[in-house]
Amino acid sequence: MKFTYILFLLFSLNIYAQNTIKLKEGQNSPKASLADVSWIAGHWKGEAFGGITEEIWSPPLGNSMMFVFKLVSEGKVQFYEIGHIKEQEESLILQLKHFTENLKGWETKEQTIDFKLVKLEENKVYFEDFTIEKLNANEINLYVLIAHEDGTKKEEKFNYKKL
Template identity: 60%
Template sequence: MKKTLCITLLFLIGISCNAQKTLQLKEGEVSPKATLNEVSWITGHWRCEVFGGIAEEIWSPPLGNSMMFSFKLVNDNAISFYEIGHIQQKGETLILQLKHFHGDLKGWEVKDKTVDFKLVKMDENSVYFEGLTFEKVDENAINVYVMVSNEDGKAEEVAFEYKRFK
């Protein structure tokens, strides 16, 4: 299922990047201290055009030790897939967790499993999770970079260039 997920993501939403923007924790390295307030700039309703369709993400402000989000990709006026998840405060650090769903809301992951992205580092305008990076361009634009595997098992970074929708 993981390979299918990566292939589907790459096919549906992949835009190749030249300079890698995603990072990984090194062996034995732990996530740094961080708070949800430091990443609250992600809050908003975001859209971008990809592969002839529209990607949409909606992020809530911090509440209850998390920022929740929903994502959908629409191609040819039909839902390709959804994601729901959150950035959660875990002790003194953050973790991003998500689950994928087909257009009919049937889940991709096993019932009690999530796709987890540990925090690697942060700076003023970027937050780096393992294989997933948010970059603040300005108040009305963010870029999201995701590392996925293609059919050959090779990792490739894809980018979403979001603009604030509302």
């Protein structure tokens, strides 16, 4: 019985963050271009955190793909994000900033939240703690490892349908 519990616990920990990964110590981001992730472009809508989520991604232009995100619950915007995936040093980086419903920034003026590219697959792009997966032409999943106020981290899944 004890052995079964330990196996269950190990399995549970393994699936806890199964879609997000990090670069290994000393590992560099692989070579990549925006053409490798251009399938992300579009207007996407889903549900998370008890509300409606929306993301709009531009096609590649000027070595970047910009995006905006918003969470709406109880009929009100809870927060926004603005960011981009950009080509940097023959690879890609995803950067973003958070804003309140009144567009007051969460991060300092000079600060961004950065996610370095870890790995590319045909229908999946892995940034550190942030993964985007193409299920088909009209549906994607985003997986984000989010730090909570109590110090724990949990992988959150966002499922989006194309509008």
